[in-house]
Amino acid sequence: MTTTTIETTTDNKTQFLQETLAGLHSEPKFMRSKYFYDATGDRIFQQIMEMEEYYLTNAEMEILQYQANQISQAISADGSIFDLIELGAGDATKSIYLLKSLLDSQLEFSYFPIDISAHVISDLEENLPKKLPGLDMKGLNGDYFNMLTKATELSSRRKVVLFMGANIGNMSIADAGKFCSSLKKLLSPKDLLIIGFDLKKNPKQILSAYNDKGGITRSFNLNLLHRINKELDGNFDLNNFEHYASYDPESGACKSYLISLKKQIVNIGQNAIHFAENEDIFMEISQKYSLNDIDQLAEKTGFKPLQRFFDQHQYFVDAIWK
């Protein structure tokens, strides 16, 4: 079933425009962080993952490197035939360890990586089969739920859903609850969810991961303005906006903003957006969890926590829910 076609939702651009305008006409203003990932955004995110301050990647990498076999055993406990569906697959550097272990265990599965970035999906389709001979895969480009529904149409085997990389962190706790409930409704009782959370820890460590000295996170945020200029005929002056990150240890919410440095009007096509001096655009949440928060999320969304896997510092956890 290895193919090179990419399933893309139509009207991506119309949706990008509508969601952007809706956010910028709201009070307070916001943008959707899923739009960070154009080709440039993908590249900057790679740089973020290599930053000294961004501890998340190494932590989850360590989990996959050393515990892939245990995770693989947990997956196959209910049978050796299944589909592995990965939400927000990225470059799959972490999942490769798990995929290797599953292939080595002679399990019968297809891999469906889903990503919002078309570029990411075409790279995966090009490179993964070379790295993992014998892997049966099909990449799906689009929103999680559209593509998850598509994957369930393509196959009716038991599903193992991978949602790693702390991607759940890009939702508020309330939205994460809605997301997990909807996901649970799409799944059958034997299906599994493997979900990665960044854990609450020293607030300074968290804040510096999103406010790095080199200004990479700053350019990651500003790149969305650049993307709007390019793709939606906008005229943001990037010099007139400043990156601001905050972390609240009580709620675990790490948030980033762009602050308008002056009163200004920005045009997006025919639409005029007014900014007051020091007005903020909420760009992204990276929610941090305690172990208790995680169990509560599972419980209120109908999942049963089965197992969890930590890195040596307990910065991060990959939890298996049924």
Ligand code: AVJ
């Ligand atoms: C890809 C959502 C896990 O929130 O840590 C990194 C994205 N944004 N630095 C995160 C991100 C700024 C990242 N996730």
